[in-house]
Amino acid sequence: NGFTEKQEALVKESWEILKQDIPKYSLHFFSQILEIAPAAKGLFSFLRDSDEVPHNNPKLKAHAVKVFKMTCETAIQLREKGKVVVADTTLQYLGSIHLKSGVIDPHFEVVKEALLRTLKEGLGEKYNEEVEGAWSQAYDHLALAIKTEMKQED
Ligand code: HEM
Ligand code: ISQ
Numbered sequence: 001n002g003f004t005e006k007q008e009a010l011v012k013e014s015w016e017i018l019k020q021d022i023p024k025y026s027l028h029f030f031s032q033i034l035e036i037a038p039a040a041k042g043l044f045s046f047l048r049d050s051d052e053v054p055h056n057n058p059k060l061k062a063h064a065v066k067v068f069k070m071t072c073e074t075a076i077q078l079r080e081k082g083k084v085v086v087a088d089t090t091l092q093y094l095g096s097i098h099l100k101s102g103v104i105d106p107h108f109e110v111v112k113e114a115l116l117r118t119l120k121e122g123l124g125e126k127y128n129e130e131v132e133g134a135w136s137q138a139y140d141h142l143a144l145a146i147k148t149e150m151k152q153e154d
Contacts, residue, residue, distance in 0.1 A: 003078035007134035011075035014131055015068055018122040025118055026064030027053060032114035040110065043101050067115065075138035084141045095149030103150075108143040115139060 018025045031053055034041055041047050046059045054060060074084050086094075119135060120127045 003075065003082070003134075003137065005079060007130070007137070008075050008079040010131050010134045011072055011138060014119055014123055014126070014135070015072045017126070018068065018119065021122075022061055022065060023056070025122055026061045027055060028121055029064045029067070029114055029118040030060055032117045033110060036113055037107070037110045040107060043103060043107075045101075067111070071115070071135065071138050071142055074142040075134065078138060078141060084145055086142070086145050091145060091149045092153075094146050095153050098146060099150045099153050105147055108147060112136065112139050112143065 034053065044060075046054065046057055070086075074086075077084050116132055116135060119131065123131065
């Protein structure tokens, strides 16, 4: 609802920029999550037993990329269909993974803030309120879909 062509373009363009240095931005994304909510560390299986954020963890990279890509995908759908359609199986899978990991609703705000900070870091001067608004809107829709699924599971 109300996602413009401009917003979709902004999301796509900024992902194209961050995509050029996945190791850097996935690490930044993750570090921001832990800076905002240190206790969230215990939720992630690949972190639980390490003292610091692992610098070259394939799982961390792959997951971080998925969060960005899915948010991007959501932006495209919002523009094309005016709503978010995540494949049922994907949504069920994400719902159960997050529920099992002990993720709760307020964590979604933490990840959102970390995502925005990472965009800001990556885009530099190209980061502005419009970019922030477009990513926020797309993320909120995606987060709501996952949170709703998590509630249907318990
Ligand atoms: C796992 C996406 C929000 C914590 C994952 C995976 C994806 C993903 C794709 C990997 C699933 C797999 O293949 O194993 C997303 C998206 C989110 C979101 C798109 C929001 C729109 C959150 C939030 C938290 C969180 C708010 C809480 C801080 C986790 C944890 C795992 C996980 C703990 C399991 C990692 C592991 O131990 O292997 N998420 N996530 N996620 N996510 Fe999220
Ligand atoms: C899983 N879910 C949400 C955010 C993430 C960031 C980095 C790695 C994995 C993630």
